[in-house]
Amino acid sequence: MSQSPDPHGAEAGSGQEGAPAPPLSFDAEILALLPQLRRYSRSLTRSDAESEDLLQDCVEKALSHRTQWRGANIRAWAYRIMTNLHLNARRAVARRPSVGIEAAESLAESVPPSDPLARNRLVQALDTLPKEARAVLMLVAVEGHTYQEVAEILDVPVGTVMSRLFRARQMLREKLAAENVIHLRSPR
Numbered sequence: 001m002s003q004s005p006d007p008h009g010a011e012a013g014s015g016q017e018g019a020p021a022p023p024l025s026f027d028a029e030i031l032a033l034l035p036q037l038r039r040y041s042r043s044l045t046r047s048d049a050e051s052e053d054l055l056q057d058c059v060e061k062a063l064s065h066r067t068q069w070r071g072a073n074i075r076a077w078a079y080r081i082m083t084n085l086h087l088n089a090r091r092a093v094a095r096r097p098s099v100g101i102e103a104a105e106s107l108a109e110s111v112p113p114s115d116p117l118a119r120n121r122l123v124q125a126l127d128t129l130p131k132e133a134r135a136v137l138m139l140v141a142v143e144g145h146t147y148q149e150v151a152e153i154l155d156v157p158v159g160t161v162m163s164r165l166f167r168a169r170q171m172l173r174e175k176l177a178a179e180n181v182i183h184l185r186s187p188r
Contacts, residue, residue: 026066029074030059036143037078043138044086046127054089058082079139079153090131125175133168140165 024032037058041051058081062069069077126134132154139150140161147165151158 026069026074027063030062030078033075033078034059036075037082040079040138040143041082041086043126043134043142044082044131054082054086057085061085073149073152076145076149076152079143079145079149080155083135083153121176121179125172125179128175129168129171133164133171136161136164137168137172 034055038051038055041054041058042048045051045054058078061081062078065081126137129137135154136150139145139153140147145153147158147161150161154161
């Protein structure tokens with residue numbers, strides 16, 4: 001069956017401007033999510049190496065379980081996979097605790113070096129938040145998810161998302177305000 005040309009001489013569905021883009025394939029949609037998933041995995045693990053492992057595990061699981069995706073919101077589905085993988089890994093570590101090399105290296109250092117850059121202060125302040133509060137803050141403030149999407153990703157009620165976000169912002173504000181104090185020495 002041939003397609004009839006439009007009044008401008010182009011065939012219908014030829015990809016001209018104004019025509020809807022074809023839907024992305026499942027693999028392409030997962031690929032498009034990689035930057036967001038990478039940021040989220042970094043916020044969960046707070047370690048470059050662990051975040052890359054978590055990202056790889058998440059993508060592998062999403063691709064191998066593509067038949068379980070119901071076609072609704074692939075982004076929320078991928079975030080949910082990552083969240084579950086991270087929680088399962090944390091539970092496994094809790095059952096057999098150990099100290100990683102990165103943690104052991106910092107044990108010898110009594111005081112972390114001060115850093116005047118605001119970005120480093122923010123990262124340090126984020127690292128002090130409880131993991132639940134940090135996850136909600138990152139998903140809403142950085143990744144731009146709605147409260148409903150975050151509730152689905154974390155499998156909690158929307159009210160819990162809202163209260164965790166409120167507390168996370170409050171703790172972050174207090175931490176940054178406390179670190180903004182400049183102590184002056186008195187003259188001798």
